[in-house]
Structures are given as C-alpha cells and as structure tokens.
Amino acid sequence: MNVSLNWLATHVDLKGKTPEELDRLLTFAGVEVEGIEVKGIASPLIVVAQIMEAVQHPNADKLKVTQVDAGEGSLRQIVCGAQNYKVGDKVPCALPGAALPGGFTIGEAKMRGVESKGMLCSASEIGLTDLVDGLMILPADSPIGKPVKELFESDVLLEVEVTPNRPDLLSHYGMAREMATLLEVPLAPLEIPARDSFVPDGVKIEDPDVCPLYTAVRISGVKVADSPAWLVDRLKSIGLRPINNIVDITNFVLHEIGQPLHAFDAAKVSGSLVIRTAKEAEKFLALDGATYTLQADDCVISDEAGTALALGGVMGGVDSGVTEATTDILLESAYFTPSCIRRTARRTALSSDSSYRFERGVDPQGVDAGSALAVKLILEIAGGTATATTMKAGQAPVPTKPVTLDFAKLDQLTGSSIPHSEAAVILTRLGLTSASDGTWLVPSFRADLQRHIDLVEEIVRVKGLDAVPSRFRGTFVPSSPVDAAYDADMRLRERLAGLGFHECQTIKLIADAQVSDALPLKPLLPGDTIRVNLPLSEDHAVMRPSLIPGLVASAGRNVRQGTKALRLFEIGRVFRNAGGGKAKDLESDSLGILLSGPALPAGWANPETAADLYDLKAVIAALVPTAALQLVPRNREGFALACDIQAGGQNLGTFAMLLPSRQRELDATGPVFVAELDLPKLRKFAAGSAEIADLPMFPGSSRDVALEAPSALANAEIERVLAKVKDPLLTGFECFDVFRDAAGEKLAADRKSIAYRLHYRASDRTLKAEEIDTAHKAVVAAITSGLSLIQR
Incomplete structure (x- = not known):
C-alpha cells in the first residue's frame, strides 16, 4: 500500500521526523516499509533564474547561448535547446551539482x-x-535565486507491506493511528457528520452469511464532473488515476478511513437493492469489460428485476456504473464476509482495492462512518440532495471480545522490564478500554487481538523489543531424526554441487499438461493425482506427484536462454493419492535429477560428446558409495527408456530418458536423462562413505568370457548372479561388448552375445595361471548354470 506523508500529516503531527526515521519506527514495530519515493523537487541546487540574454549558437542552428541571473551576483552562461521562452522569463535553473530525477547530476x-x-x-x-x-x-514574481522546491509542494511516498492480520492499517487514518501510538502524539479526530436515521426500506439481504450488513443512501441532483484539484492531488499522490468526482470520492474514502464504497446510477436500478447469492452459471459484465460466469456461493448485488448490478465486495457492473449523464445515485456501504469475498476474488482472478480490504476484514463499525463521510463530500463537490434517512439491512457483526491481560505472564515474558502502569498506557493508546472486571475491551478495528498473548505482543511491539532484556542463551538440544535428515540432505546437496549440478526450487503446483513428465517411484493410476479446487491459474492446477515436471520446465527455459550443459537437481516434497485414489493425500520426500548436453566442458582438447545414461548412473553411484548400483529395465509410458534404480537390492528410485518428441519440444540438442530417488532411503545410503582400501601389493589378472543369451535378458540379471558368486579370487567384473545380428546370419535374431571381463587377485600372493583358470571356470559355470547361458 502507498502512504503519502502529506496525506498522513493531516491526521498526525510528523514535524521533525524524516522519512528514514519513520521507516525505522514502522519496521521495528512490525510494519515493513519496502520503499521510499520522494515526489517533487528534491535538490536545493535547482533555483529560480531569469533569462537576461539569448543569442544564436555559432555552431548549432537549434541551440541558443543564454545569459541567466541565478541570484549569484553575476550572469551564468547556459546553452539551451528549448524554443518556448523569451528574454525576461523566469525558469528553473539546475546549477552544477544538482541531482535530477533518474540519477542524473x-x-x-x-x-x-x-x-x-x-x-x-x-x-x-x-x-x-x-x-x-x-x-x-x-511566475513573474518568483524570487531570483530561490530554490524552486520552496515554490512547489513535495511529498514522500512510503510503500508499506501490511500483513493480513492488520487490515486496520490499510488506510491513511489507520496508519496515522499507528503513528500516533508509536510517536506518542495526539491523533486528529475525524470530522464526519453522523447520520442517525435508518430505515429498512430499499435494501434486502437474502443471505446474511455472505453480507451481514448493507446500507445505501440516495442522493439526487448530483453533477458528475471532474474532481477539484485537492482531491485529484490526493489520489495522484498515491498513484491513483482520477475518473470523476463521484468515483474519486469513493476512492478517497477508501484510502482515507479504509471503508470501500460503491455508487450505482439510481436510474439503472429497478426497485430495491437485493443482496443475494448468484444463480448457478449466472453471467455478470464487470467494469473491466469482461463477462464472468458466477457460482452459487458468489455474492451479487441486484435489483428487484433480478439484474446483477455488482459482484458484492469485488467489482461493480458496467450497466449500473456512474457516467456523465448520471443525476441520481445510490451510495453503497457494506460489510461482506471475508471468506466469501476471498473465494470469489480468487476464482474469478478479479482483484480490486475493495476486495483486497474486504477479504482481510474491514471494521464493521466503519460502514456508517464511510457512508456519512462520502455523502458529506458528494454534497460539497457534486451538489445534490441526500435523503435524510439511510437505507439499512442487517446488523454489524462484533469481531472482538474482552481480553484479560495476565500481568504475571507479562512479567515472565518481559523480565518485568515493562511496568504495569506503562503497559496499561500503551493499550489505551492503541484504542483499548479498561473494563471494571479487569478485562480490556478491544476496538472493532483490531479483530486480531483475541488472546492474552496478543496484548503482550502489542505492548512489547510498541515499547520496543530492544527495551526487553535478553535472559537466555541457546541451550544444548540432543540430535533428533529431523536433524539427521537435514544433515543427510545437506551432504547430498554438497555432493551434487561438487559434481557440477545446480539446485532448483520449483513450485509445488503444476499444470495438467505437465503430469505426463512425472516419474514417480510407482506409476500413477487414474485418480492418483491431487487437483486444487480453486487454482490461481491453469498452470497451478495439480499438486506435483513428481519433481521431474518442474525440472523439465526449468530445463526448457535454460535451453532457450542458450544453456547447453544442463545439470539440475531438486530436493522437495511430492504429493499423490495411491491405489487409484483409494488412499488419500500421501506426501513423501524425493530427489530429482536432470542431465543433458555435453559430457565435458567445451574446449580444443575435448571433443563434444553428449552425456549418456552412464553419466547419470555415475552421478547416482556417487550418492550411494556404500552400495552396488543396478538399473533394472521397466517400461514407463511417456519415456523412451526407463528402469528402476536398485541399490543393495532395494528399489531406490526411477531412471528414464525423455522421448525424442519431448526433447524437441524443449529445444534440447541431445538426449535428456532424468531420475527420481526416494529420499528417506537415499539418506540411509548417503549417511555412510565408501571404504578406502589399501593399494594391492600383488598383481592381478583378467579373463574374458563371451556368453550367448536371449535378447530380452537384462544385464542386471547377469550382474546379480555374478554378485552372488562367492569365489574369493573374483574381485570385479564389467560388460564391455554386446553383439546382435538382426539378419540372423551369424547369430539368431532373438539372441545376443555379451562379453564380460572378470578380474582375479589374491591379497597375499601372486596368483598362478592354474589358480586363475580354476577360479574362472567355476565363475563361468555359476553364470551359465544359473541363467542357462551358452559360453561361446
């Protein structure tokens, strides 16, 4: 919210206080100031100067050389390109050193x-x-040499971030009330003539749950025109565009005391105003020119003919708006239930200054005051005659209740640093009243004060937290499972960063179209995805069941910005139902990894080769140094290559390559590999570290073996059998060649030949050829008998 200090000064004395002092005061009181903007002339080196002479520039047709009197006792020579002045005119002159807007000196x-x-x-x-x-x-009478800033009013604009629990600060008078409390200065009372005559005729509330209180005043014979200068200046000072005097007055009252208003053209209203909920699929043409389809829980202001005149608390309609032809108006002032306004504003994506305040909760007791102030200003500015009575339906809710301040707990929390008498004075300055039973009566504009601790917080906030002595230091707390999980996640982050990966943080909501990129540990069934009832946009409609959609979207943006090597990871929470929606709202932690692009940095000595699945497998292996890693093929819809990741015989996650068509949609130049790992399981593996073995003292030897196997047999099955061989001399193995013959000439088309290299070594001696041959035959026999393979 923008707050004008000139406007604020009409309610509270700010003399002697710089904007920086006010910034600090508000910030330490819990009201964050996000920016300070000086409006008007800031530099004292911009002075009134009189042009005494102007001659043609010798080297430029469009420039003139002027001699000006800036009150310095001698004339100053300035080259000028303007054409609208004459000798004798007085103009602003920026002397050397003057700072102009935009940072120009x-x-x-x-x-x-x-x-x-x-x-x-x-x-x-x-x-x-x-x-x-x-x-x-x-002006001709402007004193020569006088700073121009003294001729024009300047202002300072504070950009204030108001937390949702303090809607009382969403107006200049509310902010002035806060300033008066913090500065311990008087608050100027509002001069609002009371309207104490009310009748129920003319307005009807059909659903008090959405609108507990509604008032309207009829004003006849108004003249819709431009607003006076003071009103225009007030609105422009906070960045609002003047429209006409009626609309400007409603905007002024909103920013003056925080009560939203709306004016209807009375000629366009048939009968009484009816406050009701919308009919299902009812259409509404709003002031922004768009037509909205309403739902049964939206609040509508209509007439007796059923025409929707406004979306209650959110926005008026085009058909009932005030125009230059308007002569009679109906002025609305009401209190709407915050949750109803918030729901409608979110669903329709309609946001206005009124809905912003209504959905946070306006002061119910400000409804009559806002109406009375607006009526007073309309009669003064636009003329006309207001009815003596206010049409009123419903009752103002009471959002507060008496609260007891426990002085013993106040002393305990503040170390008895705030005397009880001073605490009472602070609460009184905040607008609370002490009751005879020892409780405090809370004003209606402070609905956030509901408990004892709320009063303590207000007392300490106004007094200043620095006035409360510090008594405790941090104490030892034993490590918990949460600490262990945090430490494990940090180790994973450090390892991935050391491998050249960058951490992403993506939003937990994704679009329907992104679900196809999901790679959860268990495939999704219909009903497993969790949808948002009222999404802010179509891009945020589904709770992510996997981290991969966010990483893929990030990869696409990086590729389009020219990034070639993609190394991304994210640690976060994923959401899904399970069993086709039978189990609800399951949450789990995952690690997502994406790799694509060149395997090595570009350079004259490095041929550009694309990273492949083994590069990503190596990254995962580095995260689980204490376990043997295997990739077990498993078809995944939407991916060209997919498999389960097994570590130490346990399913750790999933591994896949995007389809070439999806790769082209991302504009990626090479294959894109992704993996998603079960974070709780991964933490257990990451907690350990690989043992560092001594260098062998004796040489080893290798033997190769070629095995003929069915084409569908996975390498993981052969490795699983090799891992179970208990021969003490076998120290390692790897697959180094695969041969297939689709024509079936050298090998049956449904068969393949796989070549393995087996390594043998003893830790206490140099092996003899006979020992190696014996061990090799035993290992090959175990493989061929265990999987019915043929040695070639």
Whole structure:
C-alpha cells in the first residue's frame, strides 16, 4: 500500500521526523516499509533564474547561448535547446551539482564548442508534470535565486507491506493511528457528520452469511464532473488515476478511513437493492469489460428485476456504473464476509482495492462512518440532495471480545522490564478500554487481538523489543531424526554441487499438461493425482506427484536462454493419492535429477560428446558409495527408456530418458536423462562413505568370457548372479561388448552375445595361471548354470 506523508500529516503531527526515521519506527514495530519515493523537487541546487540574454549558437542552428541571473551576483552562461521562452522569463535553473530525477547530476560542459555552466529545465526534468513543451515558465514574481522546491509542494511516498492480520492499517487514518501510538502524539479526530436515521426500506439481504450488513443512501441532483484539484492531488499522490468526482470520492474514502464504497446510477436500478447469492452459471459484465460466469456461493448485488448490478465486495457492473449523464445515485456501504469475498476474488482472478480490504476484514463499525463521510463530500463537490434517512439491512457483526491481560505472564515474558502502569498506557493508546472486571475491551478495528498473548505482543511491539532484556542463551538440544535428515540432505546437496549440478526450487503446483513428465517411484493410476479446487491459474492446477515436471520446465527455459550443459537437481516434497485414489493425500520426500548436453566442458582438447545414461548412473553411484548400483529395465509410458534404480537390492528410485518428441519440444540438442530417488532411503545410503582400501601389493589378472543369451535378458540379471558368486579370487567384473545380428546370419535374431571381463587377485600372493583358470571356470559355470547361458 502507498502512504503519502502529506496525506498522513493531516491526521498526525510528523514535524521533525524524516522519512528514514519513520521507516525505522514502522519496521521495528512490525510494519515493513519496502520503499521510499520522494515526489517533487528534491535538490536545493535547482533555483529560480531569469533569462537576461539569448543569442544564436555559432555552431548549432537549434541551440541558443543564454545569459541567466541565478541570484549569484553575476550572469551564468547556459546553452539551451528549448524554443518556448523569451528574454525576461523566469525558469528553473539546475546549477552544477544538482541531482535530477533518474540519477542524473548536472555538471559544467561544452556543447558544440561553447561552455555551458548548468541547465535550464522543463517541469518533467525536475520531477514535476509538464504543462507545455519546453522550459517550465515560472511566475513573474518568483524570487531570483530561490530554490524552486520552496515554490512547489513535495511529498514522500512510503510503500508499506501490511500483513493480513492488520487490515486496520490499510488506510491513511489507520496508519496515522499507528503513528500516533508509536510517536506518542495526539491523533486528529475525524470530522464526519453522523447520520442517525435508518430505515429498512430499499435494501434486502437474502443471505446474511455472505453480507451481514448493507446500507445505501440516495442522493439526487448530483453533477458528475471532474474532481477539484485537492482531491485529484490526493489520489495522484498515491498513484491513483482520477475518473470523476463521484468515483474519486469513493476512492478517497477508501484510502482515507479504509471503508470501500460503491455508487450505482439510481436510474439503472429497478426497485430495491437485493443482496443475494448468484444463480448457478449466472453471467455478470464487470467494469473491466469482461463477462464472468458466477457460482452459487458468489455474492451479487441486484435489483428487484433480478439484474446483477455488482459482484458484492469485488467489482461493480458496467450497466449500473456512474457516467456523465448520471443525476441520481445510490451510495453503497457494506460489510461482506471475508471468506466469501476471498473465494470469489480468487476464482474469478478479479482483484480490486475493495476486495483486497474486504477479504482481510474491514471494521464493521466503519460502514456508517464511510457512508456519512462520502455523502458529506458528494454534497460539497457534486451538489445534490441526500435523503435524510439511510437505507439499512442487517446488523454489524462484533469481531472482538474482552481480553484479560495476565500481568504475571507479562512479567515472565518481559523480565518485568515493562511496568504495569506503562503497559496499561500503551493499550489505551492503541484504542483499548479498561473494563471494571479487569478485562480490556478491544476496538472493532483490531479483530486480531483475541488472546492474552496478543496484548503482550502489542505492548512489547510498541515499547520496543530492544527495551526487553535478553535472559537466555541457546541451550544444548540432543540430535533428533529431523536433524539427521537435514544433515543427510545437506551432504547430498554438497555432493551434487561438487559434481557440477545446480539446485532448483520449483513450485509445488503444476499444470495438467505437465503430469505426463512425472516419474514417480510407482506409476500413477487414474485418480492418483491431487487437483486444487480453486487454482490461481491453469498452470497451478495439480499438486506435483513428481519433481521431474518442474525440472523439465526449468530445463526448457535454460535451453532457450542458450544453456547447453544442463545439470539440475531438486530436493522437495511430492504429493499423490495411491491405489487409484483409494488412499488419500500421501506426501513423501524425493530427489530429482536432470542431465543433458555435453559430457565435458567445451574446449580444443575435448571433443563434444553428449552425456549418456552412464553419466547419470555415475552421478547416482556417487550418492550411494556404500552400495552396488543396478538399473533394472521397466517400461514407463511417456519415456523412451526407463528402469528402476536398485541399490543393495532395494528399489531406490526411477531412471528414464525423455522421448525424442519431448526433447524437441524443449529445444534440447541431445538426449535428456532424468531420475527420481526416494529420499528417506537415499539418506540411509548417503549417511555412510565408501571404504578406502589399501593399494594391492600383488598383481592381478583378467579373463574374458563371451556368453550367448536371449535378447530380452537384462544385464542386471547377469550382474546379480555374478554378485552372488562367492569365489574369493573374483574381485570385479564389467560388460564391455554386446553383439546382435538382426539378419540372423551369424547369430539368431532373438539372441545376443555379451562379453564380460572378470578380474582375479589374491591379497597375499601372486596368483598362478592354474589358480586363475580354476577360479574362472567355476565363475563361468555359476553364470551359465544359473541363467542357462551358452559360453561361446
């Protein structure tokens, strides 16, 4: 929210306080100031100067050399390109050293060979609004040499981030009330004439659950026109665009005291105003020009003919809006249930200053005050006659209740650093009233104060946390499973970063189209995905069942920005139902990895080769150094290559390559490999480290063997059998060749030949050929008998 200090100063005395001091004051009181903007003329080196002479520049047709009197006792030479002035005019002159908007500082320079000692300025160049094309011509009676900033009012704009629990700060008077409390200065009372005559005629509430209180005032004979200068300046000071006097007054009241209002053209309303819920699929044409399909829980303001005039608390309609032809208006002021407004605003993606406040909760007691203030201003500015009575239906809810302050707990929490009398004074300054039974009556605009601890927080916040002495230091806490999981995740992050990977943090909501990229540990069944009831957009409609969709989307964006080598990972939570939706809302932690692009950095000595599945397998192996890693093929719909990852005989996750068609959609130049690992299982493996063995003292030897096997037999099956061979001399093995003959000439088309290299060594001696041959025959026999293979 933008807060104008000039506007704020009409309610509370801010003299002697710099914007920086106010920034610090609010920030330490829990109201974050995100930015400070100075509006108007800031530099004192921009002064009133009179043009005494202007001659043609010798080297430029469109420039003139002027002599100006800036009150320095001598004339100053300045080169100027403007054409709208004459000798004798008074204009703003920026002297050397003057800082102009945009970070530009004036200096002395030569322009086309002629010295220029400053700059004659237009209005926009010094922070004002241009009214003419060229220099800003100042009034003839402006004192020469006087800083121009003293001739025009400047302002400071604070950009304040208001937390959802403090809707009372969403107005200038609410912010002034906060300032008065923190500065311990008086708050100027609002001058609002009371309207104490109410009748139930003219408005009907059909559903009090969505609108507990609604009022309307009829004003006849108004003249819709431009707003007066003071009102225009007020709205422009906080970045609002003036529209007409009626609309501007409703906007002013909203930002003045925080009560949203709306004005209907009375000629377009048939009978009474009816506050109801929408009919299913009812259409509504809003002021933004779009037509919205409503649902049965949306609040609608309609007339007795059933025409929807406004979407209650969110936005008015085109057909009932105030125009230049309007002469009679109905002024709405109401209280809407926050949850109803929030639901409608989110579903329709309609957001307005009114809905922003209604969905956080406005002051129910401010409904009548907002209406009365707007009526007063409309009669003063737009003329007309208001009915003596206010049409009113419903009752204002009571959002607060008496709260007891436990002084013993206050002393315990603050170390008795805040006297009880001072605590009572602070609560009184905040607007609370002490009751005879020892409780505190909370004003309606502070619905966030519900418990004892809320009062303690307010007392400490206003007093200042630095005034409360520190009493405790950190104490030893034994390690917990949460700590162990955190440490394991950090080790995984460090290992992946050391391998050249970059960590991603993607949103937990994905689009329907991204579900096809999911690679969960167990394949998804219909009903397993968890959908959001009211998604903010189509891109955030599904709770992610896997981390891979987010990594794939990130990879696509990186590729389009010119990245060739993709090394991405993410640690996060995934969500799914299970068993076709029979089990609900299961959450688990996963590690997602994506690899694509060159295997090595580009260089004259490195031929550019694309990373393959073995590169990603090596990365996963580095994460589980204490376990043997195997990839077991398993078909996965939507992927060209897929398998289960097994470590130490346990399923650890899934591994896949994207389809070439999906790869082309990402504009990737090479295969894209992804893996998703079960994080709790991975933590157990990552907790250990590989044992470092001594270098062997005796040489080893290798033997090769070629095995003929069915084409469908996976290498993992052969490796599983080899891993079970208990021969003490066998120290390792690897597959180094595979041969197939699709024509069936050298080998049957449904068969393949696989070549393995087996390594043998003894730790206490050099092996003899006979020992190696005996061990090799035993190992080959175990393989061939265990899987019915043929040795070739």
